[in-house]
Amino acid sequence: MSKTGAVPGRLGLGLLVALVVGSIIGSGIFGLPQNMAAGAGAGAILIGWTITGIGMLLLVRVYQMLSLRKPELDNGVYAYARALSGEYVGFNAAWGYWVSAWIGNVGYLVAAFGALGYFFPVFGTGNSPAAIAGASLVLWGIHFMVLRGIQGAAVLNAVVTAAKIVPLLLFIVLVAMAFQLDTFRLDFWGAAQLGSVLDQVKSTMLVTVWVFIGVEGASVYSARARKREDVGRATVIGFLVCLGLLMSVSLLSLGVFNQPTLAGLKNPSMAGVLESAVGTWGAVLIYVGLIVSVGGGFLAWMLLAAESLFTPAGGGVMPKWLAQPNDKGVPANALWLTNGMVQLFLVLTLFSKASYLALISLSTAMILLPYLFSAAYGISLAWRAEGPSEARHRSDLPIAALASVYCVWLLYAAGFKYLLLSALLYAPGVLLYAWAKRQRHERVFTAWEWAILAALLALAATAATLLALGRLGL
Numbered sequence: 001m002s003k004t005g006a007v008p009g010r011l012g013l014g015l016l017v018a019l020v021v022g023s024i025i026g027s028g029i030f031g032l033p034q035n036m037a038a039g040a041g042a043g044a045i046l047i048g049w050t051i052t053g054i055g056m057l058l059l060v061r062v063y064q065m066l067s068l069r070k071p072e073l074d075n076g077v078y079a080y081a082r083a084l085s086g087e088y089v090g091f092n093a094a095w096g097y098w099v100s101a102w103i104g105n106v107g108y109l110v111a112a113f114g115a116l117g118y119f120f121p122v123f124g125t126g127n128s129p130a131a132i133a134g135a136s137l138v139l140w141g142i143h144f145m146v147l148r149g150i151q152g153a154a155v156l157n158a159v160v161t162a163a164k165i166v167p168l169l170l171f172i173v174l175v176a177m178a179f180q181l182d183t184f185r186l187d188f189w190g191a192a193q194l195g196s197v198l199d200q201v202k203s204t205m206l207v208t209v210w211v212f213i214g215v216e217g218a219s220v221y222s223a224r225a226r227k228r229e230d231v232g233r234a235t236v237i238g239f240l241v242c243l244g245l246l247m248s249v250s251l252l253s254l255g256v257f258n259q260p261t262l263a264g265l266k267n268p269s270m271a272g273v274l275e276s277a278v279g280t281w282g283a284v285l286i287y288v289g290l291i292v293s294v295g296g297g298f299l300a301w302m303l304l305a306a307e308s309l310f311t312p313a314g315g316g317v318m319p320k321w322l323a324q325p326n327d328k329g330v331p332a333n334a335l336w337l338t339n340g341m342v343q344l345f346l347v348l349t350l351f352s353k354a355s356y357l358a359l360i361s362l363s364t365a366m367i368l369l370p371y372l373f374s375a376a377y378g379i380s381l382a383w384r385a386e387g388p389s390e391a392r393h394r395s396d397l398p399i400a401a402l403a404s405v406y407c408v409w410l411l412y413a414a415g416f417k418y419l420l421l422s423a424l425l426y427a428p429g430v431l432l433y434a435w436a437k438r439q440r441h442e443r444v445f446t447a448w449e450w451a452i453l454a455a456l457l458a459l460a461a462t463a464a465t466l467l468a469l470g471r472l473g474l
Contacts (some may be wrong), residue, residue, distance in 0.1 A: 010226040013234055018158035019300055020238025023214025026297025027111035030290045033253035034269030037262035039203030041190025042254045048204030049247050055406035056212050060239045062378040062403045063216055064232030065396050069387025071228040075311035077216055081373035088449040091317040093370040094308050095429035100366035101305035102338050105298055106345045109135035112294040118287045127349040135346055143339045149328040160296030167289030171274055172248045178277035179255035186258045205413035210364040211246055215239050309334035319435050365418035372407035375400055423459035
């Protein structure tokens with residue numbers, strides 16, 4: 001170790017920031033104008049962004065605080081939940097994060113080949129047989145590249161992240177030049193059919209959270225950071241960069257098209273907005289940018305998904321074989337399981353025709369509980385004044401408390417449908433957890449954990465029944 005505390009050969013601040021930005025900026029931003037306008041007017045969208053910006057900033061501060069108070073905890077999303085409420089809760093945080101990651105990657109591939117459909121109609125909207133075949137080739141091509149080393153994959157992610165920022169900055173500049181204040185003000189609080197302002201704000205929540213998922217990326221990779229203090233710095237820097245880009249794209253578009261027109265655009269709606277501002281070449285730029293961006297986001301999330309299994313397996317709450325790296329230090333078995341699930345769901349999209357928006361809504365709902373666990377652990381640490389004295393601040397407790405309130409609000413805004421569907425995906429994880437505990441010759445559940453399992457299985461059974469009756473679905 002060097003005098004500065006850096007560990008050679010690990011991820012520095014720049015690569016950690018790129019991992020955060022790369023995992024946040026994927027496909028979501030390219031459909032953001034239409035996704036937001038579909039259920040809200042400009043005023044409600046502004047309120048939605050204000051809530052999300054403050055709420056996610058609070059969550060970012062929680063992750064920064066936890067990284068400083070508990071630098072010994074690796075893979076924060078899992079470790080913080082485990083430290084808060086025990087091994088089964090920690091397992092569920094890791095499991096939910098993992099499921100969210102690979103479902104999101106299915107959505108990325110559907111979005112990428114939907115964009116290619118602009119140039120090659122055979123790919124359709126991204127879930128045609130040709131698109132699934134192409135997506136499968138991309139999936140396994142990147143899979144074998146990642147197996148050659150995390151460091152190389154992280155460097156590639158940094159290069160791709162820089163490349164995908166360029167079309168976004170061009171969009172912001174060009175659309176700002178075409179912005180019309182009168183258009184932005186038209187039906188500012190939304191037409192009557194959109195419902196109350198509260199309903200409109202709620203409609204923006206899953207979309208805005210989806211586009212920010214990944215803000216915890218540096219925390220997940222904390223074990224591979226060159227310097228622990230870089231984890232918190234990367235989280236804050238990545239968040240601020242992405243907040244500026246996301247808000248600019250969403251709000252400036254409302255000055256080019258009014259809400260009903262914007263809501264009716266085909267996704268990626270950024271293409272329609274820029275085409276209106278500068279002509280056909282603007283749409284081409286956005287489609288190319290989307291393909292590059294999704295490639296980078298897919299790579300970042302493939303890394304995060306594998307890591308979210310690898311660390312818990314090392315801690316004994318996942319089966320031992322998931323903790324086995326290859327000779328390059330890559331969590332190979334975790335990577336194979338992750339991409340096997342992506343492949344399975346890609347094939348299923350042929351039959352279910354699950355839309356991109358439905359996939360990202362489900363992916364978002366899966367990650368809300370891990371976020372809540374992290375915020376609650378922040379309250380616990382601040383209340384008990386744990387951690388080095390230089391890492392403790394008076395503002396830590398109110399920040400963690402408000403972040404927890406924000407997470408609860410998100411669960412409410414997500415709606416009961418996606419909470420039930422997420423319970424259906426959480427429930428099978430118990431088999432993997434029981435397997436890991438049996439390997440260690442330990443009792444599987446405490447009394448408290450039996451209660452959690454019973455509640456989870458009840459929700460999952462309700463979801464399965466409603467699905468069978470055709471009353472619940474994507």
